Amino acid sequence: MPYGEHMDAREKILEAATALLAEAPVADVSTRAVCEAAGVGAPMLYRLFGDKAGLLAAVVDRGFERYLASKRAARPGDDPVADLKKGWDNHTRFALEHPNHYRLMYSPGLTVPPASAQEAHALLHAILERCAAAGRLTVPPALATQVIMSANVGAALSLLTRPEQYPDPRFSERLRDAVIGSLTRPADPADATDAPASDGQAPVPVAAATLAARLRAEVPPTFTAAESALLQQWLEKLSADQGVSGRRR
Amino acid sequence: MPYGEHMDAREKILEAATALLAEAPVADVSTRAVCEAAGVGAPMLYRLFGDKAGLLAAVVDRGFERYLASKRAARPGDDPVADLKKGWDNHTRFALEHPNHYRLMYSPGLTVPPASAQEAHALLHAILERCAAAGRLTVPPALATQVIMSANVGAALSLLTRPEQYPDPRFSERLRDAVIGSLTRPADPADATDAPASDGQAPVPVAAATLAARLRAEVPPTFTAAESALLQQWLEKLSADQGVSGRRR
DNA sequence: GTTCAACTCGTATCGACGATAACACAGATT
DNA sequence: AATCTGTGTTATCGTCGATACGAGTTGAAC
Numbered sequence: 106m107p108y109g110e111h112m113d114a115r116e117k118i119l120e121a122a123t124a125l126l127a128e129a130p131v132a133d134v135s136t137r138a139v140c141e142a143a144g145v146g147a148p149m150l151y152r153l154f155g156d157k158a159g160l161l162a163a164v165v166d167r168g169f170e171r172y173l174a175s176k177r178a179a180r181p182g183d184d185p186v187a188d189l190k191k192g193w194d195n196h197t198r199f200a201l202e203h204p205n206h207y208r209l210m211y212s213p214g215l216t217v218p219p220a221s222a223q224e225a226h227a228l229l230h231a232i233l234e235r236c237a238a239a240g241r242l243t244v245p246p247a248l249a250t251q252v253i254m255s256a257n258v259g260a261a262l263s264l265l266t267r268p269e270q271y272p273d274p275r276f277s278e279r280l281r282d283a284v285i286g287s288l289t290r291p292a293d294p295a296d297a298t299d300a301p302a303s304d305g306q307a308p309v310p311v312a313a314a315t316l317a318a319r320l321r322a323e324v325p326p327t328f329t330a331a332e333s334a335l336l337q338q339w340l341e342k343l344s345a346d347q348g349v350s351g352r353r354r
Numbered sequence: 355m356p357y358g359e360h361m362d363a364r365e366k367i368l369e370a371a372t373a374l375l376a377e378a379p380v381a382d383v384s385t386r387a388v389c390e391a392a393g394v395g396a397p398m399l400y401r402l403f404g405d406k407a408g409l410l411a412a413v414v415d416r417g418f419e420r421y422l423a424s425k426r427a428a429r430p431g432d433d434p435v436a437d438l439k440k441g442w443d444n445h446t447r448f449a450l451e452h453p454n455h456y457r458l459m460y461s462p463g464l465t466v467p468p469a470s471a472q473e474a475h476a477l478l479h480a481i482l483e484r485c486a487a488a489g490r491l492t493v494p495p496a497l498a499t500q501v502i503m504s505a506n507v508g509a510a511l512s513l514l515t516r517p518e519q520y521p522d523p524r525f526s527e528r529l530r531d532a533v534i535g536s537l538t539r540p541a542d543p544a545d546a547t548d549a550p551a552s553d554g555q556a557p558v559p560v561a562a563a564t565l566a567a568r569l570r571a572e573v574p575p576t577f578t579a580a581e582s583a584l585l586q587q588w589l590e591k592l593s594a595d596q597g598v599s600g601r602r603r
Numbered sequence: 604g605t606t607c608a609a610c611t612c613g614t615a616t617c618g619a620c621g622a623t624a625a626c627a628c629a630g631a632t633t
Numbered sequence: 634a635a636t637c638t639g640t641g642t643t644a645t646c647g648t649c650g651a652t653a654c655g656a657g658t659t660g661a662a663c
Binding site for chain 1: 492516533591
């Protein structure tokens with residue numbers, strides 16, 4: 106009964122603030138609007154949360170709590186590295202679905218980092234501990250946590266705040282695989298060689314990217330502008346088609 | 355130009371805002387403090403910058419401009435991948451030396467992304483074009499730009515906003531090497547498939563021939579037969595175009 | 604030299620905000 | 634009944650971003 110007659114004042118305020126924040130054009134709300142929407146006076150808000158930053162931190166924690174609940178519900182699978190990738194995708198998806206909540210966590214004025222950020226850090230650390238226990242990690246878990254978390258935050262924030270500069274959602278997966286791949290080793294004990302044996306042949310995307318860059322720097326005179334444009338388009342497609350590079354097939 | 359007096363006031367305001375922002379405990383300044391420090395009235399500020407966001411954007415652009423100037427001054431070295439790493443470290447160092455300026459770029463309320471962000475993106479893209487031209491890249495330069503930039507931003511912001519969670523400065527280098535290493539391939543001159551030219555760059559005919567050979571062995575499914583035929587025809591023409599071999603640019 | 608117009612700049616001000624003081628009220632405890 | 638505690642309301646303060654208005658200032662025309 107979300108709209109019950111008598112809800113806890115704290116809950117009403119949090120609910121109103123969450124709703125207002127979700128529809129706000131920018132990641133900010135005024136305490137007055139929250140109080141009016143919640144039907145309470147201003148002093149009530151400050152008694153409960155002490156400060157506007159406290160209110161925002163509580164809102165962030167509350168929103169993140171649901172995300173963490175769904176993440177905790179996901180039982181650890183047999184492959185901890187696969188859990189890593191799922192965690193990355195969940196993190197990114199949550200940021201895109203709740204942009205204002207996510208941006209609040211990295212907004213200035215938030216003196217103390219929300220507790221949810223530390224809990225997310227701890228959850229990621231736990232997964233990496235399992236990876237280390239399985240012998241899949243090539244660096245200490247604490248270091249791997251910092252690397253993965255910061256890269257994930259960067260990808261999410263870039264997608265949120267510069268959508269026109271990051272139109273390709275595949276770049277998140279690419280960054281994810283690059284980061285995780287460099288911190289882990291494959292599970293197969295037979296493939297103990299950490300150096301991926303290259304067959305010596307440049308794969309199609311590499312060759313296409315190389316040619317495309319060379320052509321961009323030096324336009325061959327025997328091609329018309331239209332032909333060059335179409336060729337560049339095809340090379341772009343060839344470079345992007347096959348996902349992972351030659352590393353670790 | 356009849357803007358002599360205006361330029362002076364504009365410069366004074368920018369200087370005062372920069373100084374105040376550098377010493378501010380949080381990444382924000384009040385227009386009143388800026389006006390008082392600059393010795394001008396409030397209407398002058400709004401006449402010159404239109405808005406507080408406009409003022410902050412101008413301040414950010416001004417501060418970033420000096421950073422970009424030092425980056426432009428660094429002439430490209432012989433190894434473009436080494437330039438990539440230097441660019442990463444410069445980016446991170448700038449963020450740590452000017453935390454408030456850096457946080458402003460990703461602060462909410464900044465409606466339009468500062469022009470300096472786009473210029474930084476373009477500069478990174480230029481370096482990656484050179485990497486691609488040297489055959490060192492395994493993905494298209496545009497995608498590599500997004501991956502590297504977002505990871506770098508994430509590392510810098512994590513160091514700035516969560517210093518207690520990221521006490522280990524080595525994690526930035528680790529992330530840097532992981533990301534760059536996954537997007538580039540080592541400069542191995544002893545590659546059997548394609549003999550690189552003396553200047554280390556694969557000329558257009560060689561790159562075209564390599565790609566043609568790879569495509570003949572492995573037809574990409576996203577191309578129709580007619581498209582593949584035309585592409586092969588063009589690649590043959592490029593492979594036979596021995597005469598050019600000009601210096602790039 | 605006087606007058607007028609255009610422009611510049613500072614004072615005063617507005618509305619909104621974050622935050623707080625003071626007071627009024629209900630129910631529980633003694 | 635008297636007191637205490639937690640709650641809710643009104644009024645208010647100081648600051649902020651932004652602007653209207655009029656007092657200077659310049660330059661040129663008469």
